[in-house]
Amino acid sequence: MKQIIFSMIIFLASQVFCQKFDGLALTPPMGWNSWNKFGCNVSEKLIQETADAMVSSGMKDAGYQYINIDDCWHGQRDSLGFIHPDPDRFPSGMKALSDYIHSKGLKFGIYSDAGWQTCGGRSGSRGHEYQDAMQYARWGVDYLKYDWCNTEGLKTEGAYLTIREAIHAAGRPIVLSICEWGNSKPWEWAKPIGHLWRTTGDITACFDCVVDHGTWKSWGIMQILEMQKGLRIYAGPDHWNDPDMMEVGNGMSVNEDRAHFSMWCMLAAPLVAGNDLRTMSKETTSILTNKEAIAVNQDPLGVQGFKFSTTDSIETWFKPLEKEAWAVCFLNRAKSNRDITFNWQTQKIADDFSGRKIDLTKGYLKIKDIWQNKNVGTTKKPFVAQIPGHDVRMLILEY
């Protein structure tokens, strides 16, 4: 009885004091988004086929859930101000598409912008926040990515609070993905507002380069990785740093794709695929669906990994996992092969943030190589390996 009364008080309080819908992203969200591969070229056919491919490729079984339409799905607002999809691209309407996605056991994500217009020039949510949230709730939306173009005069935290309140008022639990590119340090204020926040500008399918578009730049995998410095203390269950959607399968080499995916797993980053799921190669599928790499990403502790050391072009990253286990990733940033030797016995591996350390006096840990899918000894002996250029060796250590 006491428990029922307590739950009722909590429920009533949550109706009075608005808040984000808690518990929707206890591990980093996993899904797919149209932008990286298709840009504005979205349609209901693409989205339906992608939902089919999410299931047939094994991605759904591996844990991917969300099918997210990014920019440019929009048509016009009606005379009352409600937004509708582009009737040519989405002739059956969003509710039918959402039902289709849900019928596959998947979830439906959509995109809007805090400003007058989206980055792609479609109608933004400014002045229509409550109506848009209501419309998304009617359509059965489960995830909203909320962008930051054309926001002159708006303050970031306030604008994202408004859409949070609007979602709450609409009454449907929706993951809120904050996308203001890290400009106003959302990691410092967004934990009570959204479930994830972008930490950088846009990613591009290049391992180590910057693409200059004139008024803005897009960033390679290594550049984005650098920008995560100092941010891990802000992330955890239900509030994640988002280093942007993935470029796996979008033109980098297999080694580079593997390194990119491994690092997103080490960072406890949202795993949102950005490639064409309908035509992906076997290599791409096997990277995106590697169960052990995904388990590192989805570990319930939700501790973002950290860079332990840099030697020449080799970075060594650690991520504490539940049950006293650890993930380790050796990343070779150079283009050519590198030989490494890592002596577990002489390194002091400790993480002040999580309070975890590797204590070899408790016994040696067994080592499993994630990508080679085999056991490779224990921490008794140094780990000796050659790592190809732009690639990783990723290990699990457990007692």
Ligand code: GLA
């Ligand atoms: C911004 C975002 C991208 C994408 C585009 C859409 O650049 O950062 O991820 O959503 O807008 O126009």
